[in-house]
Amino acid sequence: MSGSPNRPVRRRTFVLGGAAAAGTAALAGPLAPPASAAGFGYTDDGSNYVVDTGANLVFKVSKTNGDLTSLVYRGTEYQGYGGKNSHVESGLGTSAVTIAQSGSTILVSVTYGTLKHYYAARSGENNVYVWTNKADTSVSATRYIVRVKAGLFLNDEPDSYTYAPTTVEAADVFAKADGQTRSKHYSKLRVVDYDYIGWSTGAVGLWMVRSNHEKASGGPFYRSLLRHQSADGGGLYEILYYGENQTEAQRFGLQGPYVIAFTDGGAPSSSLYPGNLTTSWADSLGIFGYVAAGGRGKVAGVGISGRNTAYAYTVGLANSAAQYWGSARSSDGYFSIAGVLPGTYTLTVFKGELSVHSASVTVTAGATTTLNTITIPSSNDPGNASAIWRIGTWDGTPSGFKNAALMTYAHPSDPRAAAWTGNVVIGSGGETSSFPAYIWKDVNSGLLVYFKLTAAQAAAAHTLRIGVTTAYANGRPRVTVNDWVSAIPSPPTQPSTRSLTVGSYRGNNYTFTYSVPAAAWLTDTSQYNVLKIDVVSGSGTTAYLSAGTSIDALDLLA
Template identity: 60%
Template structure:
């Protein structure tokens, strides 16, 4: 069975077109009452538009944000801050430009900034992380309990039953909730938050150039229960991570306050950064110090799929969607350097090459011909589509916002899949060693097809506990156990993400083991690791399977 996501994109996210217009619109308004005071313990900043916030002198915590007379900050006696709080820090305040108040927090090698602009109900945040000497993987805005709804997949009740690692819960009806179930990839959203009748509070994400994981990573965005709620911006999200941590300046990311609508001012700084140039932030590079890539097109596309072009090196990452009609793309705001450019069909890398970007210039690329799409190979049979995701398989529609054990999920066992009769929706999106071992495929070969060695390909999206497929053909021949692919060491499949390092296993089946007529294939999840048992046992997500 399948079920719809409880999240309404209309409720949670505003239109991308409206946001793009807003980001491109410079803010010039000033407001009476704008400025700051010192109450002896905090710097108190008044935006002059309805938002007053406080930053602690001693540790840089955001200890209060009062919007139109209502305090929204804090739960459990805790403030909003980097990680779980920096502790003793050097905190200073200044007005580096007209209509801007800037608070600087220095803690060891880490520098964190809060900025306010006159007439805006936004708190702009920037975090410079130089190394790992300071634990700083996130910023959390803590929100008071009882204000915002707890009806989303990433919110829960304190009375719900813990079913995994103290952060996945089951309700009485067997449906599941977790802070991990935001159900959005980074490329899918510009801001995320909570909305109530009196106010909405949003985190507008940064451009993520110093984050890791690329455009398709799914991060913890919020949580909520009767004890309070939280909104997050991650500087480095370790859950299911595929890349090393990057260092430098993250931001601006923004805590934005509205009366229920989506953010409507130029809050992100991704398109309107001129005002930031004057602030003197450590690690900041303005528009004049950046370049762009202009691609003339992609040849060999399958136009039934979306394409994305990503560029990344050890210091930064960027991406852009490819125009579905023309195949053209522009990746903007890139720091100078040499990058690996990757073309993704869906989420599957189908082309890579190196490209160099220069400040203040455009690097133009001629039409790229895609040659790395496995779907271009002629197959005797194929289950699923080569796109880097389990889309179309059984339960694939819900795994990003529910635990695999959720009562709304169909059985993970699937009987025998019959080539030519069964549809992709009968094949499970995931295979778990202790849940659905021994998946079966029945297929027919002609005498000519059975007379030659055949290659079976199994594409996975990620794996848990070194899980990888081992095959048996016609109950007589079992493949060698392949080496485990390099995949994230943390949970993914049970916390809302199928994403890892897409890998394809290939098995050469000797002709002597094939039959003219009906053949059977058995697939087992194998590993030298025990994993955590059940849905945490060695496992992997499927991309596609085919026989060449």
């Protein structure tokens, strides 16, 4: 099947995670050791260094500012839209740019103040390997964007607004004629969910293969923009620090490589994926801040006890300089995290996305730090507490609540969303799926939960818990139980930017607790007690940008 010269056939867009099989990735992976391919080398056209990989890829780097000014694959130019190049942030400005060849590798080095940036080509490969070393805040964020010409890859995915002319929010959330919302923010994916992002026509694939994110911020569950498609063209991103919905301070130092990879339509080679990619060929290139495999260590845990086997567990390592993570084996909790920079880290065990255990671990170069079985104390998992009733599950996410899945790739106003209102009767069935994932001051504040108590239960005080995953504009729940009204709780620390409307519930998990006295309950056991949940805040604007919060779980303890 083929398209017309002016409009490629629309094909399925690839957005795949680490478990995805690599497709027909001709010349997509590292060749070790690569022979010198015919045509491999570089020239100087006066304005750019022109690098020919000796395969099917020729790219140019500006000698003035380090922009990637051309990406020609099999004779077709892919780079550029709106008169803009591909670059760090929105372009670096005047930089010192040099080039050198070392055997089968060509390295372009860019220095802009304290920031250093690198492009590498390997003989016979259709890849551009990219590193960025950010030393301080003189560059506001750490983002690389590959700008792709319009019309080469067409799609109608949630992060495409080519056919979405109506603005819904700010200048980055749009609606199609049928009301379905689109935004560059609507990737659906957490960092841990994907190894690469991009498009395929079936004959050509263009991908951004992410780095290991050791110098990024936000951890394995961070959500950010990854890709977009508009009438002007497309963009592929490597986001290492983005000011939106951040839960951690910025990390500095060398990050990479991330890889711009072309294929003959299939997925990029799995040898390029973070955790698989080896770069011994870069050890002697002089990349500032580069640490070879021999200068790194490993952490391995023999198991984790005290898990709820209905959930996936992740182990993270983090300090101010670096972050890493790995999956715990479902059978016994075994985990292994390799390629770790030396240092002392906080080790965190996550049940889903909820932290249930932490400890300190030290990593040394060239060695494995082996940990004995980690035991999660029962009290660390709120799901272990005995409850009279519970809505949702304590896993650090709004999963299972009404509209929760849709909100990672749509605006709350999207017509596919069920009504954000709706009260819940405990014992009626389907309580979690009927309860909204998000609550806003202007939209659905005042949700009601109806429940009955036995005489013994009504004779005692109980603790009510509401777990949240993030909040916008300091939104937090104040509760009323029958005639008893709680105090207004203090707001926990949360990101100050948009979250609930741009595809992310990921903030700082926090549990609000309310000590409800026995006098608050109805003494007639045939009557329903009524819990009312209001969102309070002195901040925010209106509608879906009024103060709001995302729900993890709520329960009344026995």
